[in-house]
Amino acid sequence: MSLQSQTRPVPSPARDVRADAPRPRRRRRSFNSTSRQEIVLRYVLLVFILFICVGPFLWELSTSLKGAGEDIYTTTPSFIPEQPTLDNYTAVSNAIPVMGYIGNSLTVAALSITGNVFGATLAGFAMARLKFRFRKIVIGAFLATLVLPGEVTIVSQFVTIKDLGLADTLLGVALPGMIAALNVLLMYNAFRAIPEEIDQAAVMDGANVWQRLRFIGLPSVKGTLAVIIIFTFIGAWDDFLWPLIVLTDPQNFTLTIGLQYLASTFSTDQRLVAAGAMIAFIPVAVVFASLQRWFFKGVGEGAVKG
Amino acid sequence: MKSHRWFTPWALVLPALIWLFVFSIWPTLNTIRLSFTNTKPLGGGDFVGFRNFVDLFKDEQLGYALLNSAIYMVVCLPLLTIGPLLIAILIQKKLPGITFFRTAFYTPVIASAVVVGLMWTWLLDDRGLINNMASSLGFIQGPLPFLTDRWLVLFSAISLTVWKGLGYYMIIYVSALGNVPKELHEAAAVDGASVVRRFFNVTLPSLRNTIVLVSILVSVSALRVFSELYILTGSKGGPGGQDMSVVMLIQQYARGFYGDLGYASALSIVLFVVTIVPMLVLVRINRKANDQ
Numbered sequence: 305m306s307l308q309s310q311t312r313p314v315p316s317p318a319r320d321v322r323a324d325a326p327r328p329r330r331r332r333r334s335f336n337s338t339s340r341q342e343i344v345l346r347y348v349l350l351v352f353i354l355f356i357c358v359g360p361f362l363w364e365l366s367t368s369l370k371g372a373g374e375d376i377y378t379t380t381p382s383f384i385p386e387q388p389t390l391d392n393y394t395a396v397s398n399a400i401p402v403m404g405y406i407g408n409s410l411t412v413a414a415l416s417i418t419g420n421v422f423g424a425t426l427a428g429f430a431m432a433r434l435k436f437r438f439r440k441i442v443i444g445a446f447l448a449t450l451v452l453p454g455e456v457t458i459v460s461q462f463v464t465i466k467d468l469g470l471a472d473t474l475l476g477v478a479l480p481g482m483i484a485a486l487n488v489l490l491m492y493n494a495f496r497a498i499p500e501e502i503d504q505a506a507v508m509d510g511a512n513v514w515q516r517l518r519f520i521g522l523p524s525v526k527g528t529l530a531v532i533i534i535f536t537f538i539g540a541w542d543d544f545l546w547p548l549i550v551l552t553d554p555q556n557f558t559l560t561i562g563l564q565y566l567a568s569t570f571s572t573d574q575r576l577v578a579a580g581a582m583i584a585f586i587p588v589a590v591v592f593a594s595l596q597r598w599f600f601k602g603v604g605e606g607a608v609k610g
Numbered sequence: 611m612k613s614h615r616w617f618t619p620w621a622l623v624l625p626a627l628i629w630l631f632v633f634s635i636w637p638t639l640n641t642i643r644l645s646f647t648n649t650k651p652l653g654g655g656d657f658v659g660f661r662n663f664v665d666l667f668k669d670e671q672l673g674y675a676l677l678n679s680a681i682y683m684v685v686c687l688p689l690l691t692i693g694p695l696l697i698a699i700l701i702q703k704k705l706p707g708i709t710f711f712r713t714a715f716y717t718p719v720i721a722s723a724v725v726v727g728l729m730w731t732w733l734l735d736d737r738g739l740i741n742n743m744a745s746s747l748g749f750i751q752g753p754l755p756f757l758t759d760r761w762l763v764l765f766s767a768i769s770l771t772v773w774k775g776l777g778y779y780m781i782i783y784v785s786a787l788g789n790v791p792k793e794l795h796e797a798a799a800v801d802g803a804s805v806v807r808r809f810f811n812v813t814l815p816s817l818r819n820t821i822v823l824v825s826i827l828v829s830v831s832a833l834r835v836f837s838e839l840y841i842l843t844g845s846k847g848g849p850g851g852q853d854m855s856v857v858m859l860i861q862q863y864a865r866g867f868y869g870d871l872g873y874a875s876a877l878s879i880v881l882f883v884v885t886i887v888p889m890l891v892l893v894r895i896n897r898k899a900n901d902q
Contacts (some may be wrong), residue, residue, distance in 0.1 A: 349700055350711050357715050357777065363739055364729045377737040427626035436619040442627070449634040455834050455857045456882045457637035459864045459874040460644055464637060466651075483629035513614045513622075542722035544837050545857070549865045560724040567728050568844060574732050581725045592720045596713050600781065 361585070368392050368578035376574060392579035399570060402583060404555070405562035412478045412547075412558060413540035419482025420536050421529065427483075428491025429517050433503060443492065446485045455545070462549050472556060477547045478540070487532050494528035495521055530598040534591065541588055559584050641882075644875035651869050662876035672877070674852045675859050678764055678839075679884065682855070683832040685768050690775045690828040691821060697776060698783035699813070712784075716777040723774070727841025730770050731757065734842075757842060763853045767838040774838075775831070779824050786820035787813070822895055826888045833885050836861065856881045 362383065370376055371387035396402055430436070431443055461480055462471070470476030498520060506516050544560045551557055557565065566580045592599065645662055649655045666672060701712050718726060733739050734756035741753040756766045790813060798808045814821075836857040839847065847854040847862075854862070856877060863874035 343705065346700060346703065346705060350705075350708075353697060353700075353776075354711060354714050356773070357718055360726075360729045360733055360773075361717065361721075364732065367732065377742070381739055381742060423625045423629065426622040430619040430622035434614055434619040434622075436616065439619075442623060445630060445635075446626075449630060452634070452638060453830065453834050453881070453885050455836070455860065456878045456885070457634070457641055459860060459871055459878050460637040460640035461633065462864055463640065463644065463649070463871060464632065480629075480633040483626045485626075485630060485634060488626050513618050538720050542720075542724075544722065544724050544840075545861060549861060560722050563724050563728070564841065564845075567731070567841075571844070574735070577728055578732065581728045585721050585725045588720055588722070589717065592717070593713060596709075596716075600712065600716075 364578045364581055364585075367575055368582045370575055372575075392575045393583065395576050396566065396579045396583060399576065400562050400566050400580075401555075402559075402562070402580075405557055405559045406583075406587075408474055408556060409541055409559040411474050412543075413537050415475065415478035416481050416540045417533055417536045419478075420484060420487045420532055423483030424487035424491045424532065425522075425525075425529070426517075427488045428493075429495050429521050431488075431492045432495035433498070433516065433521065434513065443489075446488050446492075449485045450489070458546065458549060461546075465550060471550060472552050473550075474556060474558075476550050477543075477558065480546075481536075481540070484536075487536070490528055490532060491525065494525040498524050527598065530595070534595050534599055537591060538588055541584075641875050641878050644872055645879055647872045649871040649875075651865070651871060654872075658872070662873050665873060666876055666880060671851055671854060671859060672856070672880070675854045675856045676884070678853065678855055679833050679835070681764060682768055682771070682835060683829050685765075686772060686775070686828055686832045687825060689772050690779055691825045693772070694776050694779035694824070695783050695817070695821070697780045698787055699809070701780065702784060702787050715780060718774045719777045721774075723837030724841055726770065726774055727838055730766065731842055731844075734766055757844075758849065760849050760852050763839075763843055763848045767835070767842050767853075770838045770842070771832070771835060775828070779828070782824055782827075783817070783820060786817055790816045819895060819898075822891075826891055826895070829888045830885050833881070833888075856884070 363381075366383050366385055367376055369388045369390070369392070370385040371389040371391065374386055431439060465471055465476040465479065468476070468479075470479065502520055503516060506520055511519070542560065543558070544564070547558045547561050548564075551561060554562075554565065563580050563584050567577045570576045646657055646659060647655050648658045648661075697715065701708060701715065735741070736753040736755070736757075740756070741750070744750045745753065754762065756762050794812045794816070795808060798812050803811065833855075834857055835855045839853055839855050839858055840861075843853050847858060860874050860877045860881065863870050863877060
């Protein structure tokens with residue numbers, strides 16, 4: 305589609321002489337031009353949806369910045385804080401060990417990312433580029449587990465972690481998701497896209513498996529790897545149910561659990577809760593906004609998630 | 611020509627296979643085993659036959675949870691199947707700034723359910739923005755108990771889920787819309803079909819599979835609801851615990867007040883049974899799509 309935002313339709317090339325009858329009106333909206341009304345209507349709708357999607361975030365941000373002297377319950381809500389202050393953010397770090405919680409969340413995310421990058425890359429490469437017996441069965445096994453909602457196995461997952469002596473540890477939170485079947489399949493798909501001929505030529509030239517992975521495989525799956533890293537980070541950072549089951553000691557809380565604890569303890573002070581929510585939200589928002597190009601490229605590839 | 615030794619692929623697949631077995635296959639089998647025991651968080655584990663399953667039938671809360679899930683599904687299904695499709699059609703047209711809008715619409719998806727739940731708790735508070743606005747505009751006399759009324763909490767949670775899901779399914783539709791042959795649209799336009807007619811006669815038929823896929827994903831995720839209800843009800847599950855979902859019940863028994871892993875496993879099997887129906891349809895559609 306054309307990117308033009310012009311309002312008048314493109315003058316059509318010299319018309320057939322016989323077609324001197326006035327064109328039907330509808331024709332004016334041909335495929336490479338959009339009428340002014342349509343563009344206005346589209347933007348009105350876009351802004352309306354934008355308001356619904358982003359409004360709550362802005363209201364939370366505004367609440368978190370309002371000073372103690374401001375009435376946050378007024379019947380005439382004001383989006384702009386009259387006395388903008390960061391006091392609430394300081395108050396959050398006094399109420400809960402925010403930095404420790406962020407560190408815990410980052411630890412879980414780092415473990416997950418590392419495990420997935422290595423485990424999924426190696427397995428995906430072998431499944432896509434190397435011939436071996438039972439290959440189809442292996443692929444099928446990864447596929448089959450996708451249809452099982454994670455919540456079904458969460459209890460026995462916890463029993464397993466407990467038996468491994470990892471209950472109430474960050475490793476216990478990260479471990480089950482360190483090589484996700486979905487990521488293995490995403491990598492498998494990405495490696496499959498490489499033309500066979502290149503591989504065959506490399507084999508003829510005596511390249512070993514490691515060299516084929518390093519010089520042929522990896523350069524062409526960078527995009528998928530980026531997507532896996534982003535998804536894994538956001539998943540680990542946002543996860544709530546699983547860490548809630550594994551962790552009991554407040555020292556080990558990840559940020560989402562800590563935030564829920566903050567909200568239940570200080571539910572009367574909405575400014576504080578709002579500041580906590582923003583602390584948890586802003587890092588993800590920044591990661592997402594700066595990497596969104598990769599993100600949307602990859603979502604199309606692996607649309608079925610969860 | 612031999613390109614590698616026989617064990618090389620196995621060595622590469624091994625870590626992933628270990629994970630698959632230890633954290634997918636074994637837990638699935640173990641869930642079944644556990645559901646026949648009286649395993650507690652701190653011990654136990656004797657075989658008790660079908661006692662957990664008999665208890666399921668007597669469990670009033672499970673009844674509420676299943677009813678809530680059914681309502682959840684019935685409300686979410688039309689909203690999250692049709693809404694995101696319309697937004698996807700809106701966002702598909704490359705207007706200036708469309709990338710910004712797309713990113714903004716996706717923001718609720720990447721935010722943690724806890725963050726979003728707390729945001730909505732504040733919006734729906736007795737003295738929160740929504741009640742205040744509605745009062746000052748004269749729609750309501752007193753504040754509506756969005757967070758404390760048995761039914762209103764459920765519908766608050768549903769609206770949160772819908773709000774959070776719009777962007778997620780929008781993206782699925784956007785990538786499907788990209789595959790609708792342009793020529794069809796152009797031909798229909800040349801034939802003088804209106805935008806609405808083109809939508810019904812060109813877009814919808816070519817999206818049939820995606821629409822079915824999305825509706826299955828929506829119904830499965832409606833059955834898996836946890837965080838929204840947990841946060842909005844302040845982990846209590848509403849008045850008398852009537853606003854729990856099946857997953858929330860599982861969490862309560864696994865780690866919460868009740869502490870009975872055997873019973874929690876039996877509940878997990880219930881969850882599996884109720885989600886397997888849409889799942890089976892999903893697998894069939896996947897197979898169809900792969901055959902093409």
